[in-house]
Amino acid sequence: MGGVVPRSVSALPLLLLLLLQAERPRGAELTFELPDNAKQCFHEEVEQGVKFSLDYQVITGGHYDVDCFMKDPLGNTIYSETKKQYDSFTHKAEVKGVYQFCFSNEFSTFSHKTVYFDFQVGDEPPILPDMGNRVTALTQMESACVTIHEALKTVIDSQKHYRLREAQDRARAEDLNSRVSYWSIGETIALFVVSFSQLIWLLCPLPCGEDWALSLDFPPLSSLYLWKPGPEAALQKPHPRGALESALEARTGW
């Protein structure tokens, strides 16, 4: 039953927080798709002396690697890595201004990449704005709560990493599944085509005649041979024949 708190005192901490806008922590975690040969940049305004951290991970695509670089407002590159699968980077802002970090997939010609990044600026805020002004020590209950809070934050963080890893594996498994399907169907079709064409090519070197088609007992095939030898074929000089053909001709008279 806290007593009556004068209006001015309760409003003061909030006003203090308003003035301390610089220390207000911000974070962004996003997953986006990076097409091949593309670069995607993000910019953030950071105050001087504030610590920020960036961690990123490639979830799907190609060899699961991406280039990443970070520039400060003056244009200096403060972090640059090529073909990394995941990484974490913290930095204290020396200069106030707009920092930019970019992910580049320019080295890849055909694979889209899905990249997850988590950019945190500043520290976590106290639970109430007036916490910063407290000088009394925490009770045992409160310090136990703080410990639990920190531990739970670690759990949430590792859950996030497991989620990303699972997403990666799931994408691979689904890709494998669809590839097995297409490959199997393609192979079956190829099998049929090869066996039919083998038979036809072996038994019926061009030119073919109608009597050949009739001698075999699969009638539909005769419709494939539209050419019929005309009367002038008998008058023509036979074309030079190879050894097999002359042997066949001697035996069959064909």
Add this chain to the structure above:
Amino acid sequence: MGRARAAGLALPLLLWQLLALAGGGAAFYLEVRELEEKCFIQEIPDGTVVIGNYKTELYDPAMEKYQPSPQWINLFVFVKDPENKNLLARQYGPRGSFTFTSQSPGEHEVCLHLKSIRFALFYDGKLAIHLDMQLGEHTNDHTELAANDKLTLLHLRIQQLVEQVEKIQKEQEYQRRREEHFRQTSESTNQRVLWWSILQTLILVATGIWQMQHLKSFFKAKKLV
């Protein structure tokens, strides 16, 4: 008594929220051109409320910096759920927030693009979208709770812990479902490999027999054998 205290906190709170949105302290921004679509993927469990606070700016080449966008630049937001159904397809002003609730767990795709609805952007204008997406009813803002319910500090801490544990629980439930789906996919692949191999071996043997049969009958007919 409580109401007076709440009123005393209300105005600075409102001011704080307004400053948070309007001030330079908004989240990161990305540079886009008009009509260029930027998509983000959010993997979330079902029943999660996603709030996206945004602010758009137009680059002024004369002043060489970004100025807040005029009213005729609108943001189009399209949200697709894991089954590719449209969850949200709306047009918003140059600043504000959009929100949607996920109906099914999985990967939701949030796509944004800017379009000027009245005047054309003559000088191939660069635009910036400041974006801050928050998942769940993010109650970092415990001052309001404190004001309304007159909770002590310890109470607030416990409340925060309870929220965290609920978040962990939700994530684990979601994870269990994802693992189930993954297991089904793997088992399906396994089965497909097995059955297609058997089928292909049978087809191979059958076509071999058929080929030999026809060759044999052909050679017999032509008196080669």
